[in-house]
Amino acid sequence: MGETSKPYGIIAEFETAAAIMHAAEKVRDSGFRKWDVFTPFPVHGMDRAMGLKNSKVGWFSFIGGATGYTSGMLMIWYLNAVDYAIPIGGKPMFSPHGAFPPSYELTILLGAFGAIFGMLFLNRLPKLHHPLLKHERFKLATHDRFFVVIETGDPKFSETETRALLESAGSKHIELVED
Amino acid sequence: MSEVAIPPTLKIQAPPAELEREPLVLNERPPGWISDRITSVVEGKAPRWWWIGLSISVPLMVMLFCVLAYLISTGVGIYGNNQPIMWGWPIVNFVWWIGIGHAGTLISAILFLLRQKWRTAVNRAAEAMTIFAVMCAGIFPLIHIGRAWLGWWLFPIPNANSIWPQFRSPLMWDVFAVSTYFTVSLLFWYVGLVPDLAVMRDRSKTKIRKFLYGLFALGWTGSNRHWSNYEKAYLILAGLSTPLVLSVHSIVSLDFAVSQLPGWHTTIFPPYFVAGAVFSGFGMVLTLLIPLRRLCNLEEVITVRHIELMCKVTLAVGSIVGYAYGMEVFIAWYSGSPYEKFAFWNRAFGPYWWGYWTMIICNVVVPQFFWSKKVRTNMLVVWVLSIFVNIGMWFERFEIVITSLSREFLPSNWGYFIPTIWDILTFLGTFGLFFTLFLLFLRFLPMIAISEVKGVTPQADPHHPLGGAKPGGHH
Numbered sequence: 001m002g003e004t005s006k007p008y009g010i011i012a013e014f015e016t017a018a019a020i021m022h023a024a025e026k027v028r029d030s031g032f033r034k035w036d037v038f039t040p041f042p043v044h045g046m047d048r049a050m051g052l053k054n055s056k057v058g059w060f061s062f063i064g065g066a067t068g069y070t071s072g073m074l075m076i077w078y079l080n081a082v083d084y085a086i087p088i089g090g091k092p093m094f095s096p097h098g099a100f101p102p103s104y105e106l107t108i109l110l111g112a113f114g115a116i117f118g119m120l121f122l123n124r125l126p127k128l129h130h131p132l133l134k135h136e137r138f139k140l141a142t143h144d145r146f147f148v149v150i151e152t153g154d155p156k157f158s159e160t161e162t163r164a165l166l167e168s169a170g171s172k173h174i175e176l177v178e179d
Numbered sequence: 180m181s182e183v184a185i186p187p188t189l190k191i192q193a194p195p196a197e198l199e200r201e202p203l204v205l206n207e208r209p210p211g212w213i214s215d216r217i218t219s220v221v222e223g224k225a226p227r228w229w230w231i232g233l234s235i236s237v238p239l240m241v242m243l244f245c246v247l248a249y250l251i252s253t254g255v256g257i258y259g260n261n262q263p264i265m266w267g268w269p270i271v272n273f274v275w276w277i278g279i280g281h282a283g284t285l286i287s288a289i290l291f292l293l294r295q296k297w298r299t300a301v302n303r304a305a306e307a308m309t310i311f312a313v314m315c316a317g318i319f320p321l322i323h324i325g326r327a328w329l330g331w332w333l334f335p336i337p338n339a340n341s342i343w344p345q346f347r348s349p350l351m352w353d354v355f356a357v358s359t360y361f362t363v364s365l366l367f368w369y370v371g372l373v374p375d376l377a378v379m380r381d382r383s384k385t386k387i388r389k390f391l392y393g394l395f396a397l398g399w400t401g402s403n404r405h406w407s408n409y410e411k412a413y414l415i416l417a418g419l420s421t422p423l424v425l426s427v428h429s430i431v432s433l434d435f436a437v438s439q440l441p442g443w444h445t446t447i448f449p450p451y452f453v454a455g456a457v458f459s460g461f462g463m464v465l466t467l468l469i470p471l472r473r474l475c476n477l478e479e480v481i482t483v484r485h486i487e488l489m490c491k492v493t494l495a496v497g498s499i500v501g502y503a504y505g506m507e508v509f510i511a512w513y514s515g516s517p518y519e520k521f522a523f524w525n526r527a528f529g530p531y532w533w534g535y536w537t538m539i540i541c542n543v544v545v546p547q548f549f550w551s552k553k554v555r556t557n558m559l560v561v562w563v564l565s566i567f568v569n570i571g572m573w574f575e576r577f578e579i580v581i582t583s584l585s586r587e588f589l590p591s592n593w594g595y596f597i598p599t600i601w602d603i604l605t606f607l608g609t610f611g612l613f614f615t616l617f618l619l620f621l622r623f624l625p626m627i628a629i630s631e632v633k634g635v636t637p638q639a640d641p642h643h644p645l646g647g648a649k650p651g652g653h654h
Contacts, residue, residue, distance in 0.1 A: 016647025017639055024403075037403040040210055040378075041634035042410050043641060046403050055411035061419070079335055079343035086345055101352035101430055105359040108423045112363045112416055116370055119412035123405045126397035133400065139381040141401045142374070142630075144211035 008131035008179040009035075009151040010162055011138065012171035017043050020146035023169035024049040027148060030165060034151040038132070038141040057118045064114025065107045072103030135177050149177070203297055203635050205479040207645065210633040213480070214378055217627045220475045221379065225622060228474055232618050239611020246604045247322060255325050257601045264584045264596040269323035271576045272606050274431060275459070276316035277357065278452075278572060281424055282460020283309025284364060287371070288420035291413075297488055299631040300481045303375075304471070305464050306368040307626075311616040312463070313361045315609040320353075322605075349433040356430040363423055367416050370409075373399050374630040428456040435579065442522035442583030447510070451503035455575060458496040458542070461489055462568030467617070469562040471626070480627055483556055490555040493568065497546030500575075504543060522583060530595055531582045534574050541571020 014020045017039075024037050028051045037043075037050060073096070080086060081093035091098075120126070132138045132149065141147050148171070150162055159176075166174050204213065250257055260267035283305040290298040321330050333354045335344055344351050376396035383389035399405070429449035436448040445451075465486065472481040511523040526535045545567045548554045555561065581596045620626070637645040 016641075018641040018647030018649075021641040038401045039403060039406070040214075040401060041374075041630045041639055042406040043403070043639065045641065047407050050403055052404065052407050055408045057408050057411040058415060061412075061415045065419075075335060076346045080346050084341060084343050088345070088347060091347065095347070098347040101349075101426070101433075102346060102355040104426060105352075105355040105423075108419050108426075109359045109362060111419050112366055115412045115415040115419070116366050119370075119408045120397070122408045123402075125399070125405070128393065128398045130398055130400060133398070138400075142378040142381045142399075143214050144209060 005179050006152050007176040009149050009153075009177050010157075010159070010166065011132070011135065011175050011177050012148045012166035012169070013137065013140075013173040014146040014148070014169075014171055017146065019170050020148065021046065021049050023148050023166070023171065026165065026169045027150065030156065032150055032154050032156055034154040034157075036149050038138070038147040038149065040142050040144060040146075043146075056122060057115055060118025060121070061111045061114040064118075065111030068106035068108070068110030069103050071110075072106035073099055076102060131177055131179050135175075137173070137175070138177075201482065201484045202637075203300065203482070203484075204632060205482055207637070208479060209638055210636065213633050213636070214382070214629055216477065216480065217625050217629050217632075218379065218382060220477075220621060220626060221623060222382070226474070229618060229622060232614060236611045236614035236618060239608055240615045241611070242604060243608025243611055246601055246608055247318070250322055250601065250605070251327050255323060257599060258323070258605075259596055259598040259602050260323065261594070263587055263592050263594045264581055266580050266584060267323070267596060268598055268602040268606060269319040271573070271580050272609065273316050273319035274452075274576045274580075275573045276312045276319075276609065277360075277431060278428065278456035278459045278576075279463045279569075280309040280312040280316070280360070280364070280460065281428060281453070281456035282464050283307070283312075284360075284367075284420050284424040285457050285460065286464070287367060288417040288424065291417040292421060296635040297485055299628055299635050300485050301464065301468060301489070301627075302631070303368075303371065303624075303628045304468060304626050305460075306364065306371070307617065307620045307624075308463060308467060309364050309460075310361070310368060311613050311620075313357070313364065314616070315613050317357065317361065318609065318612075320357075349430065349437045352430045353434055356427045360423060360427045363416070363420060367420055370413060370416065371628055371631070372624060373397060374401065374409075375625045375628060377401065378629050379625065425453055428452045435583075440583055440587065441516070441518040442526070442579065445507060445510070447503055447506055451500070451507075454496045454499040454503065455542075455572060458493060458500050458546075459569060459572035461493040461496065462565045462572065465489055465493070465561060465565035466569060469558050469565070471621070473558075475621075475626065477627065480632060483558075486558065486561060487552075487555045490549040490561055493565075494546050494549035497542060497549075497568070501543040501546075504539070518588060522586065525586050526578055526582050529582065529586065531578065531585070534578050534582070538571050538574040538578055541567045542575060545571065 012023070014023055020037060020039065021043065024046060027035055028049065037046060039046070076099040077094045085093050087093070132141075137145075138147065148166060148169075150157060150166075156162075163174055208216075258267055258269065260269070283302075286298050286305045287302045287309075290302075321327055324330060332338065333344060333351070344354075346352075373396060376392050377399035380389060380392040380396045383392055429452065432448035432452035435443040436445055438444060468481055469486065472478050508523050511519040514520075525531075545564050548560075548564060554564070585594050585596060587593065633639055637643040640646040640648075642648050
């Protein structure tokens with residue numbers, strides 16, 4: 001550790017949405033795995049330019065919603081028909097119609113939890129410490145600049161060749177990021 | 180990717196200038212300018228209008244807490260609620276505040292699903308309005324149940340009596356609807372804020388700001404792998420919030436419609452309440468944003484086109500509300516039920532006639548002015564009309580709650596509601612709470628979704644010349 005530690009990766013800055021898109025396609029086609037693009041807003045079409053698959057957040061939300069609906073229905077049936085039956089106006093002890101509105105709300109509640117916490121889980125957030133967050137120039141990633149970062153941990157990484165690739169993609173500002 | 184010259188016959192001509200839509204951000208402002216301008220409200224010294232606003236709203240909020248303390252320590256008897264009008268102002272105010280919230284969710288969720296890009300300039304402030312309005316709304320059912328400290332009995336929590344809530348009652352559905360609505364709105368708002376909190380973190384000059392914004396930004400970096408999951412989650416949340424917002428006011432309306440009372444027992448209530456809620460919410464959004472865009476120097480982001488579009492939504496939902504009023508009266512006559520007929524005759528010509536006609540003027544007549552482009556583009560006029568909308572919608576709830584209860588089936592059970600000073604002070608106090616929270620929001624969080632507005636500018640489009648695309652060809 002300390003002085004002998006490897007840098008985290010190489011960071012290349014771009015100025016426009018079109019330039020970052022073009023660079024991402026180049027890096028994707030060179031076969032890198034441990035790399036990412038950083039933009040101040042989601043750039044339309046970037047998932048394809050990076051070769052990303054469809055996000056899996058939907059599954060988390062679906063499981064959340066299904067849990068919400070079933071637990072709502074079961075809870076109301078148990079509470080009002082089994083554990084402490086309250087007869088009202090000769091109505092059935094459990095009716096799916098009366099139980100529907102609260103169960104519906106629980107579907108939405110747990111579905112939303114699934115979407116949000118699923119997204120945070122997939123993104124490995126919260127993560128307050130990241131080598132890039134210490135990099136002074138990277139602050140512009142939330143302002144108006146676009147960055148490509150290729151990690152040194154990538155098997156294809158080689159400092160000279162990777163730098164040359166990013167240069168050929170049109171970046172005028174390339175630096176190493178300390179870990 | 181070889182550069183092949185495109186024959187001129189294949190080139191698509193740009194549409195004529197008069198068909199171009201007005202841009203969402205004026206003067207082709209770049210992303211950096213958007214960050215600087217929106218965060219300028221949060222950074223630097225607080226402007227004088229902010230202090231003036233706060234010096235009015237904080238005392239009102241403190242007064243609210245005092246009135247609530249007096250109410251809880253004394254009893255609901257300090258309010259005008261009494262037989263036969265047991266619901267009184269608290270429920271009028273509850274429905275009014277919760278209705279206001281609906282515009283925020285409509286803008287953030289429904290307009291998102293409809294790909295209405297103009298929503299980006301107004302959604303953050305509208306969502307904040309939703310959350311604060313629902314907080315104000317939530318106070319009322321809680322305090323008017325009488326023994327507020329037993330409010331937790333509304334939730335299925337095991338208690339010493341081993342009795343559970345009764346889930347066949349719409350009031351119970353309401354508990355679930357409103358608490359889900361508040362939770363999901365808050366989360367939706369927060370998820371939208373995360374990338375902007377990262378903007379604030381990266382601009383922070385002081386350690387404490389950097390720490391706090393950094394903490395709540397959760398370590399957001401703007402990674403595209405993150406954006407990919409983030410955008411999917413945002414889409415799902417919008418998809419879930421849409422049926423949620425429609426269900427919340429439908430369920431609120433069922434509190435009334437499921438009962439047998441003439442004037443309440445109506446099948447039109449759920450859609451009519453939802454339209455009314457959206458109507459009042461847009462009224463409030465206009466009331467808040469028209470002065471703010473001027474005071475915060477944001478006229479290039481919240482443009483006249485944005486205000487015009489919101490006026491059009493107000494006109495559309497306002498007309499639905501007007502139609503619903505007409506249909507209610509028609510059905511009262513057509514049903515042949517003497518009680519129904521009397522309930523509506525009594526609304527218009529009974530002791531509360533003044534409330535009914537205020538409602539008709541504010542909710543049916545006033546929005547019709549928005550047909551005129553001259554009116555829609557005159558900010559002062561729109562602002563004044565939006566206040567009429569807010570007033571009208573309060574009177575609508577007043578008419579529904581108070582008039583219907585004051586003339587029940589039995590004439591021996593008739594009455595007239597007079598609010599006490601405590602009713603009025605509680606209602607005024609909720610404005611203090613609302614505006615205090617809203618002013619704090621303006622000062623500490625970006626009031627416009629920075630990353631979303633950047634995303635709808637031409638600079639964000641890799642196929643647009645301003646986004647860096649080479650003219651006339653593949654990038």
